[in-house]
Amino acid sequence: MKKTKMKAFTLVEMAIVIFIISLLILIIMPNVAKQRSNAEKVNTQALQAELDTQAQLYADEKGTEMENVAPTDLEKAGYLTAKQVAAIEKHHLKVEKNEQ
Template identity: 55%
Template sequence: MTRVRRGFTLVEMTIVLFIISLLILIILPNLNGQRSRAQKIHRDAMVTMVQGQATAYLDENPTAKTVTIEELGKQGYLTAQQVERAGKEGLVIHDGQVERPAKK
């Protein structure tokens, strides 16, 4: 009488789990690097967008010497969400240029 083998042995399952854990150890550090890179790209895009809107505001309002992020929001150049995000990023407009404070 022959015995029908069903399922996996403990050794086979252990090998599969070992291989999966090795792959996870290789992939996770790369994901963390990508997250920080994406955040930097987002911050740079935010600076560029606010700079463009500040320039547009100053071009359309030649009597204005300066503008704030809050003013851009009030005048419709930025959405409330963009104003909030720019505030969290610490962006300020000085002499028509958007600046991000230096990291401490």
């Protein structure tokens, strides 16, 4: 009897590999979505803190009230970048007065 060497995968082997990969994807995807949501939340909080800090600095320098400061004013004065202002407007963030 001659032994034949197997040179290719069988259909069953391929089906098992595809099943295992699919199972791993089903396990991983909800965790990735949750982490993305958490990262977006943390990013928004950091952006709000940056906006409030820069607005306070601007208001102190100009002698105005913090609530009257707009993100575009902060961009023109060099306190924020255009990218930061775009993100602030995207998230509809407003200047919040910090009670100290």
